[in-house]
Amino acid sequence: MKKAFIKHVAYYLPETVVTNEAIVKDFPEWSVEKITEKVGVNQRHVSAPGETATDLAEKAAVRLFEENNIDPASIDFILLCTQSPDYFLPSSSCLLQTRLGLRQDVGAFDFNLGCSGYIYGLAVAKGLILAGVANNVLLLTAETYNKYLHPKDKGNRTIFGDGASATLVSDDGVAEILDFALGTNGKGANNLIVKSGASRLPEQQNDLTFDKNGNPVSSDYLFMNGAQIFAFTQRNVPQVINEVLDKNHLAKQDIDLFILHQANRYMLDFLRKKMGIPEENFYIHMENVGNTVSTSVPICLVEAHKDNSLRGNVLLCGFGVGYSWGAVVVKMNK
Amino acid sequence: MEINDFIKKFANIFEETDPASIKADTVYSELEEWDSVMLLSLISMVDEEYGIIVDVDELSETRTVEDLFNYVNSLS
Numbered sequence: 001m002k003k004a005f006i007k008h009v010a011y012y013l014p015e016t017v018v019t020n021e022a023i024v025k026d027f028p029e030w031s032v033e034k035i036t037e038k039v040g041v042n043q044r045h046v047s048a049p050g051e052t053a054t055d056l057a058e059k060a061a062v063r064l065f066e067e068n069n070i071d072p073a074s075i076d077f078i079l080l081c082t083q084s085p086d087y088f089l090p091s092s093s094c095l096l097q098t099r100l101g102l103r104q105d106v107g108a109f110d111f112n113l114g115c116s117g118y119i120y121g122l123a124v125a126k127g128l129i130l131a132g133v134a135n136n137v138l139l140l141t142a143e144t145y146n147k148y149l150h151p152k153d154k155g156n157r158t159i160f161g162d163g164a165s166a167t168l169v170s171d172d173g174v175a176e177i178l179d180f181a182l183g184t185n186g187k188g189a190n191n192l193i194v195k196s197g198a199s200r201l202p203e204q205q206n207d208l209t210f211d212k213n214g215n216p217v218s219s220d221y222l223f224m225n226g227a228q229i230f231a232f233t234q235r236n237v238p239q240v241i242n243e244v245l246d247k248n249h250l251a252k253q254d255i256d257l258f259i260l261h262q263a264n265r266y267m268l269d270f271l272r273k274k275m276g277i278p279e280e281n282f283y284i285h286m287e288n289v290g291n292t293v294s295t296s297v298p299i300c301l302v303e304a305h306k307d308n309s310l311r312g313n314v315l316l317c318g319f320g321v322g323y324s325w326g327a328v329v330v331k332m333n334k
Numbered sequence: 335m336e337i338n339d340f341i342k343k344f345a346n347i348f349e350e351t352d353p354a355s356i357k358a359d360t361v362y363s364e365l366e367e368w369d370s371v372m373l374l375s376l377i378s379m380v381d382e383e384y385g386i387i388v389d390v391d392e393l394s395e396t397r398t399v400e401d402l403f404n405y406v407n408s409l410s
Contacts, residue, residue: 227373
């Protein structure tokens with residue numbers, strides 16, 4: 001039976017860096033220490049005006065090719081996870097086929113997911129390989145949530161960073177992609193949403209109000225109900241992790257490294273303690289990048305590879321907007 | 335679940351507020367320190383201390399610390 005592997009991973013962050021010091025200038029009631037302590041982020045990269053997720057994805061892919069001597073002509077499928085496409089149509093992955101100089105006999109499509117996206121991308125890529133549709137899938141994640149944020153949205157501006165990743169999923173490689181557990185619950189749609197600008201509410205709504213904590217609420221910008229999202233992860237993340245362990249006939253102790261979507265430090269610490277995972281088996285890398293949505297898990301893979309903490313069974317888990325969530329175990333060759 | 339013990343645990347999640355100022359009839363959302371991040375601390379405290387996962391909408395309907403206790407207690 002054919003197998004699918006993660007072969008190489010790379011990521012790219014936009015050049016502009018926004019520090020906590022810069023953010024507190026706009027919000028004097030908020031302190032640098034408080035952001036670091038509660039959110040766990042010291043700085044984040046933010047895309048420049050006119051710099052889109054597609055631009056970031058291209059740079060991540062070029063970096064992947066260059067760092068690993070990958071011939072672009074070997075790619076036979078492009079999957080792009082983004083909620084920030086250049087256009088309603090065509091799909092940004094089609095633009096990237098040309099910009100990356102890939103063959104024309106490749107498949108390409110975008111899929112619209114947020115923080116769970118990397119796991120779904122791996123699931124689809126594995127399916128394409130096992131079905132014999134493709135041998136070398138270029139899985140891209142790219143997000144520029146900062147463009148959706150209201151300037152006065154203190155909480156989300158501290159949390160989210162922009163960025164992109166590129167992963168080569170292939171029929172050989174260093175990390176075998178084992179079984180998945182996935183989940184969806186559209187009842188949570190309104191708790192993390194950009195309402196206007198697409199088909200349901202095409203016009204700008206200009207309905208900005210401020211809640212009792214002084215946070216902006218508007219259909220024209222990203223809205224996140226932090227408490228609801230927190231409660232969602234509290235219920236669903238430990239559950240999907242147990243499911244994926246069961247599916248792979250593994251116990252928690254068999255996992256050498258847990259890489260969860262880097263939502264925020266507070267939530268990660270809470271989830272780690274709730275599931276009784278030792279700190280040394282639980283990867284955190286968000287201090288200098290923030291929550292990069294679908295790119296957070298691949299960033300961790302690259303960083304964990306660099307510091308030699310990738311070995312044995314590695315559990316990857318993403319969760320967020322949708323609600324959508326998923327987890328998978330990858331087995332390292334070493 | 336015992337109310338005085340609950341109040342003590344609830345008061346513990348605050349950093350700047352004097353624990354002695356938090357009583358059963360305190361309207362907690364009107365406390366100076368209360369904000370959206372405190373709501374997360376409350377949700378995690380209830381889970382860590384009592385193993386209870388609250389419903390955020392129902393929780394948000396409570397006003398006083400006693401209401402809050404009654405709500406959490408109803409789930410235990």
